[in-house]
Amino acid sequence: MNYGFDGKVALVTGASGGIGRATALGFAASGAAVVVSDVNDTGGKETVALIAAAGGKAVYQRCNVADAGEVKALVARAVSEFGRLDFAHNNAGINNMGSDEYDDAVWDRAIAINLSGVMYCMREEADVMLKQGRGAIVNTSSINGLVGNPAQPGYTATKHGVIGLTRHGALRWAKAGIRVNAVCPGVIETPMTAPLTANPEMKEVLDGLTPMGRMGQAEEIAAAVLWLCSDQASFVTGHPLVVDGGATAT
Numbered sequence: 001m002n003y004g005f006d007g008k009v010a011l012v013t014g015a016s017g018g019i020g021r022a023t024a025l026g027f028a029a030s031g032a033a034v035v036v037s038d039v040n041d042t043g044g045k046e047t048v049a050l051i052a053a054a055g056g057k058a059v060y061q062r063c064n065v066a067d068a069g070e071v072k073a074l075v076a077r078a079v080s081e082f083g084r085l086d087f088a089h090n091n092a093g094i095n096n097m098g099s100d101e102y103d104d105a106v107w108d109r110a111i112a113i114n115l116s117g118v119m120y121c122m123r124e125e126a127d128v129m130l131k132q133g134r135g136a137i138v139n140t141s142s143i144n145g146l147v148g149n150p151a152q153p154g155y156t157a158t159k160h161g162v163i164g165l166t167r168h169g170a171l172r173w174a175k176a177g178i179r180v181n182a183v184c185p186g187v188i189e190t191p192m193t194a195p196l197t198a199n200p201e202m203k204e205v206l207d208g209l210t211p212m213g214r215m216g217q218a219e220e221i222a223a224a225v226l227w228l229c230s231d232q233a234s235f236v237t238g239h240p241l242v243v244d245g246g247a248t249a250t
């Protein structure tokens with residue numbers, strides 16, 4: 001799907017692979033110039049190379065989203081490099097699978113990256129978009145932002161928090177031309193879930209968690225993000241869009 005984003009500028013965090021890379025490639029394929037960001041420099045530069053190889057335009061900027069100063073510099077780079085910022089996908093996140101999230105350090109890290117990181121990004125992006133009188137932001141939450149997960153208090157709380165921030169931003173900037181939405185992926189095959197899917201038995205379990213009988217693909221999440229940014233979604237704001245193969249339909 002080509003949304004005709006020629007002349008537009010998109011920023012994607014957590015874009016060294018998985019969902020973020022798929023979104024960055026999708027923005028570029030629709031004509032936008034893309035600022036690719038991550039803390040994994042190798043993967044981020046690979047994403048830029050993939051975009052360039054497909055004839056698109058992108059730059060890489062390292063940014064730890066838990067660092068407010070680095071986020072400020074990231075958004076400033078979008079403006080200095082391409083002159084504006086139309087779309088932002090605040091997607092960087094961690095899942096502390098297997099660790100005890102009642103450990104203070106594990107909890108604090110989830111809050112810093114998954115929740116504070118989204119807030120830092122939103123406020124800097126909105127600052128630019130307010131001056132333009134236009135923009136669209138999509139935050140990556142999760143189905144764990146809508147339903148509980150007994151294993152992961154930090155992940156569950158932060159992903160619920162992302163939906164709260166999304167609704168806040170939507171209301172705050174509704175009259176300023178900025179739409180803010182969230183995407184809530186189900187179980188998706190990405191580097192995040194790769195340690196689990198490497199085990200065929202676990203892959204079968206994960207496939208079975210979804211009514212469709214399979215894990216989702218990063219491109220299926222990217223498609224939702226691109227639509228939310230497009231003019232096709234011009235009256236959609238404050239919405240947590242579930243893309244989960246039916247996992248939360250039960």
Ligand SMILES: NC(=O)c1ccc[n+]([C@@H]2O[C@H](COP(=O)([O-])OP(=O)(O)OC[C@H]3O[C@@H](n4cnc5c(N)ncnc54)[C@H](O)[C@@H]3O)[C@@H](O)[C@H]2O)c1
Nearest residue numbers: 014018019039064065091092093142185187188190191192
């Ligand atoms: N894969 C799933 O099943 C699934 C389900 C629901 C939600 N999500 C969410 O989707 C988003 C993308 O995850 P993914 O599945 O593509 O996995 P992923 O691990 O490939 O992507 C996450 C990216 O965030 C980056 N990152 C981690 N800490 C960072 C930091 N401090 N600053 C900047 N970047 C940082 C990682 O390097 C990585 O590239 C995450 O927010 C995740 O919570 C994933």
